[in-house]
Structures are given as C-alpha cells and as structure tokens.
Amino acid sequence: MKRILVLGGGIGGVEAAISLAKEFKKKSGYSIELISDKSTLFIYPLSIWIPVGKRTPQDISMPLDEIAKLRGFQFRQEKVERILSKENKVITDKGEHQYDYLVVAMGGDKMRPKGIEHTLSVCGGGEESLKIRDRFYELIKNGGGTIACGFSGNPKDKTGVRGGPVFEVLFNIDFYLREKNVRDKFKLVFFSPSQEAGKRLGGPGLKALQGLFMQRQIEPIFGKKITAFQPNGILFEDGHLLETNLTLFTPGMNGHPVFKNTDLPLTEAGFIPINDFCQADPMDDSCHFEDIDNCYVIGDSTYFAGPEWRAKQGHLAEAMARVVARNIFLKESGQIQTETFSEHLNILCVMDLGKEAAFIFRDDKRAMAPIGAWAHWAKVAWEKYYKLNKRGKLPNAPL
Numbered sequence: 001m002k003r004i005l006v007l008g009g010g011i012g013g014v015e016a017a018i019s020l021a022k023e024f025k026k027k028s029g030y031s032i033e034l035i036s037d038k039s040t041l042f043i044y045p046l047s048i049w050i051p052v053g054k055r056t057p058q059d060i061s062m063p064l065d066e067i068a069k070l071r072g073f074q075f076r077q078e079k080v081e082r083i084l085s086k087e088n089k090v091i092t093d094k095g096e097h098q099y100d101y102l103v104v105a106m107g108g109d110k111m112r113p114k115g116i117e118h119t120l121s122v123c124g125g126g127e128e129s130l131k132i133r134d135r136f137y138e139l140i141k142n143g144g145g146t147i148a149c150g151f152s153g154n155p156k157d158k159t160g161v162r163g164g165p166v167f168e169v170l171f172n173i174d175f176y177l178r179e180k181n182v183r184d185k186f187k188l189v190f191f192s193p194s195q196e197a198g199k200r201l202g203g204p205g206l207k208a209l210q211g212l213f214m215q216r217q218i219e220p221i222f223g224k225k226i227t228a229f230q231p232n233g234i235l236f237e238d239g240h241l242l243e244t245n246l247t248l249f250t251p252g253m254n255g256h257p258v259f260k261n262t263d264l265p266l267t268e269a270g271f272i273p274i275n276d277f278c279q280a281d282p283m284d285d286s287c288h289f290e291d292i293d294n295c296y297v298i299g300d301s302t303y304f305a306g307p308e309w310r311a312k313q314g315h316l317a318e319a320m321a322r323v324v325a326r327n328i329f330l331k332e333s334g335q336i337q338t339e340t341f342s343e344h345l346n347i348l349c350v351m352d353l354g355k356e357a358a359f360i361f362r363d364d365k366r367a368m369a370p371i372g373a374w375a376h377w378a379k380v381a382w383e384k385y386y387k388l389n390k391r392g393k394l395p396n397a398p399l
C-alpha cells in the first residue's frame with residue numbers, strides 16, 4: 001500500500017485530500033490520509049462576519065471526519081512536530097508516519113511586533129474573532145469610542161501580508177454602526193506603516209478603497225511606522241500616540257514555526273519555496289536540499305516566484321491542491337507531471353462592505369473593482385457553494 005500524507009486541514013489541505021481521493025478512486029493500493037491538529041476545517045474567508053455577529057465560529061467550521069468519510073480519505077487529529085523529508089517521515093505528538101508522497105498545507109504564522117498582546121486580529125481564528133465581537137459590542141453599550149484597524153507586511157517577503165480581511169472587518173463595523181444609528185459616536189481609523197497598503201489590489205481596487213474611506217468618514221493613516229501597541233492605543237515612530245478603545249491589527253506573515261524542525265528548504269521569512277509543480281524546491285543553489293521530488297507544498301506555507309502583486313489566497317491554495325493531486329497521479333501512472341499552478345495566479349477578492357461588496361480582480365492583463373449588492377450576495381452564495389462542494393454535493397467551480 002502506498003501512502004500519501006497531507007498535513008493541515010485548512011482550505012488547501014482539505015482540497016488536496018479530496019482531489020487525491022478523486023484521482024486515485026479507480027487505482028487500488030493507495031491510502032490518502034489527512035493529518036491536522038484541529039478536528040474542523042475553519043473557513044477563514046467567512047470569519048470576517050464574526051466580529052459583527054453575522055456568523056459564529058461553529059457556522060463556518062466543518063468537521064473533518066465527516067468530510068473524510070464523504071470524500072474517501074482518512075483523517076487523523078494529530079499535531080505535526082517534525083518533517084524529515086530525506087527519511088520520508090513525519091513526527092507528530094502521537095507517533096511517526098512513513099509516507100510515499102507528502103503534501104504540506106499547514107498555513108503560516110503571524111509576526112509579533114512590540115505590544116501585539118494589546119491588539120486583536122480577525123486572522124487569529126474563531127476565538128479571537130469572538131473576542132473582537134464582544135469588545136465591539138461592549139463599546140457600543142458604553143456609548144462609543146475609537147476603533148483602529150490596520151495591517152503590516154513582512155519586510156523579508158512581500159507575499160507575507162494579509163490586508164483584504166482587515167478592510168472587510170473595518171467596512172462591516174462601519175456598516176453595522178450605521179444600521180444601529182450610532183456611527184456618529186465612533187471614530188474609525190485605518191492605519192498601515194506602508195505608504196502602499198492596498199496597492200496589490202491594482203489601480204481600480206486602490207481607487208475604490210480610497211473612495212470608500214472618504215464616503216464612510218474613515219480616517220486613513222498611511223506610511224507611519226509603529227513603535228509599539230499600548231493598552232490605550234498605538235505609539236507611532238514620530239512620537240504620536242493614537243488613543244484607541246479597540247485596536248485590530250494583522251501583522252505580516254512568517255513561515256510556520258514547525259518548518260524550522262524540518263530538513264526542507266526555507267526562505268528568510270520561513271516559507272517553503274516551491275517550483276511550478278508545487279514541489280519543495282530551493283530555487284537556487286544556496287540550500288543543500290537533495291533531489292527530493294515526493295514532497296509538495298501548497299497554500300500559505302509556500303514561497304513562489306511571480307509578479308509583484310502576487311498574494312497568498314484561498315483560491316490559489318485550492319488550485320495548488322488540484323495541481324498536486326494531478327501531478328502525483330500522473331507520476332504514479334508512469335507519466336511525467338504536467339500541471340502547473342502559475343496559470344491560476346491572480347488576485348480574486350470579494351471584499352465585503354456590509355450590504356454590498358467590491359469584486360476585486362487582477363491578473364497580468366486586467367484589473368477591475370466594481371462595487372454592488374450583487375457582489376455581497378456572491379460572497380453569501382460562495383459560502384453555500386463551498387460547504388456543499390466539500391461534502392461532494394456540488395461539482396468544482398473553475399479556479
């Protein structure tokens with residue numbers, strides 16, 4: 001029996017296990033196993049609605065054992081501690097696993113700037129998003145205040161940034177306050193140490209963003225370096241203290257800390273570099289990674305070359321997952337792998353604004369950012385599609 005191990009039960013890992021199970025359905029002698037530290041798949045793109053009470057973490061979590069049963073793979077709840085690719089071995093908190101092929105999809109980690117404990121992030125998962133909701137509701141009860149939302153990147157890797165959800169939470173907070181007729185009791189601020197925050201959305205996306213800040217009276221602070229977060233606000237490098245009642249901040253992304261306990265090639269920011277087939281690949285001769293070709297990496301765990309505006313996104317993680325499943329199947333069928341992920345490279349982001357949304361698309365040829373209620377409903381429809389699709393009740397939409 002040949003063993004294909006997928007590490008990480010997030011957007012990329014679940015799609016990889018499903019696609020592998022599909023590819024190998026008619027080929028006997030293969031076992032597809034997904035190892036994840038949590039029992040559920042958390043659908044991050046929908047978590048932007050937790051802070052305004054439109055969803056709970058339960059609403060947007062799917063049990064992995066149920067998906068595994070429906071889609072024909074095995075699930076083990078274990079925490080990965082080491083990966084030894086030269087020995088084809090993964091070590092978890094519960095034991096060791098040998099493999100024939102490995103797919104790493106364990107996501108990334110957040111940087112920790114000074115005073116980060118005085119902030120909350122929507123990218124911190126269900127519990128942290130609930131804390132945002134509770135603090136937000138408390139402020140409304142107490143009669144108002146200042147809420148600042150911001151994000152920063154990783155200076156060592158321009159793809160280590162997550163800005164879209166920060167804008168979505170900010171605009172949803174604004175919308176919620178207007179619906180409750182208490183917007184005038186609040187000051188809303190957007191901040192980023194970068195002068196170019198939002199630039200990767202493309203010209204139309206950036207213009208839409210600037211227009212929305214104006215329309216909704218959100219004060220933007222661009223290009224001001226942060227010295228530290230404090231319990232009462234944000235201290236900037238120029239000595240200015242922005243007093244806040246709630247600071248929401250998403251720092252730049254680093255590679256997953258477990259990757260330091262592996263023999264895989266790593267970039268300076270700790271991501272695993274990959275080639276166009278999604279195989280771990282040092283990309284240059286600086287790293288002595290032997291010719292290991294059975295180790296694939298997808299989603300937020302990766303570093304990949306590409307245009308300046310490229311970004312780590314959920315739909316790309318899914319595209320990479322399908323590419324990997326096909327390539328492993330081709331190799332096991334005695335053919336050469338042909339599937340590449342670079343043709344799926346684009347920015348596709350439905351940035352929700354409350355009752356409408358901006359549909360932001362960018363690739364090498366086009367950039368657009370139309371806004372409308374239809375885009376909000378498209379995001380709501382995507383939630384239904386995604387859940388049914390993972391259960392095998394709807395076919396894959398093209399990526």
Ligand SMILES: Cc1cc2nc3c(=O)[nH]c(=O)nc-3n(C[C@H](O)[C@H](O)[C@H](O)COP(=O)(O)OP(=O)(O)OC[C@H]3O[C@@H](n4cnc5c(N)ncnc54)[C@H](O)[C@@H]3O)c2cc1C
Pocket residue numbers: 007008009010011012013035036037038040041042044045046047048078079080081105106107108122123124162164165258298299300301312313314315316317348349350
């Ligand atoms: C708030 C938010 C909103 C977003 N909105 C969008 C959007 O609208 N559109 C879009 O395309 N993208 C969006 N993204 C980005 C998208 O969610 C990510 O790119 C995507 O989740 C990456 O998938 P992944 O499988 O690589 O990582 P993840 O989804 O982070 O999954 C990693 C998995 O690995 C598991 N894991 C971690 N450590 C271990 C360990 N030691 N052992 C075992 N398992 C482990 C985790 O539990 C998790 O299941 C958003 C992200 C956030 C945070």
